[in-house]
Amino acid sequence: METFWITAAAALWGAAAGLLIPRAAYRFSVSPGEPWRTACPAGHPLTGAGDGWLGRARCPDGEAYGPRASVTSALSSGACIVLAAATGARPEPMVWLLLAPAAVLLATVDFTAHRLPDVLTLPLAAAALVLLGVAAVLPGAGGSWTSALLGSLVLGVCYFALFLMSKGFGFGDVKLALVLGAVLGWYGWAIVLVGTFAGYVLGALYGIALMLAGRARRETRIPFGPFLLAGAFAGVLLGSCAS
Template structure:
């Protein structure tokens, strides 16, 4: 049963990843994600359904438009594969738990936000703000099943707490963190709080650790300086996803080490 669920989640992730490519391109431009249909950026020819199959079409077309042979970035299949892998990993971790749809949504919107932040250095309200009610509704539906009400209450508390922590950081050090990061922190806090207190702490701390490590590497390679602006959203999403899966054991291990 688990194998079937993971396989289905992976296939669903590939399809969702194809849609995320549209979202990442159009949302920063303020364009609709449903109309007009996808077209080749070179010749403006509408992409045929058979040429829009995730990953497979890109491979068969050798990364080029069928009509004008314009190069199609390998980022498109990579996003599709990445989304499929995230979906499969979450399905394997949660199994058929009622909260799985909520975390699949987190993976999808989180990946889209991370890519947009890398491209544009901003986290659009058009994605972040609607994700709050979506998260609350999906987690509330999980409570309507076998999940405990305490998990939803903890999620709301942790969402507010992480929002306030990041807001405090943004106010204490203006320019060091954007308000988009603050709003994203509240959303991620809801999901982390659902998993547990340990995951919330680990998920709140990891972005700074990951961001600092990447910043040091970039400076060592002379690709960035001490004052270079590095998008923080991708580290927040990565830290949250790691904490969702491994936050509790990491938190327990740290507590055991500190307390002996």
């Protein structure tokens, strides 16, 4: 019964947080070097909570912009439901539920603009480590903060090496690795490997599908962040079920 109420609360939280993603995604989805958007497509200034970052993604005339709120809300809510159901009444679900909407926002921006903004990835990495540090000292924690810290550092270094050697990696992926290494490392090195490998497989399958459809060539760069996040999601689910 306790897990039911946790899952229900997670669903509501994820849905509500997902409704706030479209405006932020629209503002962040610009080419590198360009300033964040400050007006809607019709030119109306974005105002409201947090200097225009929070609120409905609609022009004053009612026209919606950015990704569909129904889609981002469903994705965020679905991720939170699955994470809460898999992890149960332990401390770390609170961490996963806070990170999940941010992961949906990052994936949305990367798909749209092929960019993982530093203003999202770096604070998210710090927040993940701080929140997991708090979870680690609470009763019933299912992971290790030390392995989370080491996972963040090791995966960051490995992705930096790949960035130097491969044209398929962006530097945003390196910074995202700090987040992924922390959440996967919480459950140990085996989960780090599984979650990382799953991200590569998903990204490769997407690239192959694009080539088969004639929408990409071997040298075409794809947004890799969403697949790295999906792989980490799978790794967290596996780790939570095994712990």
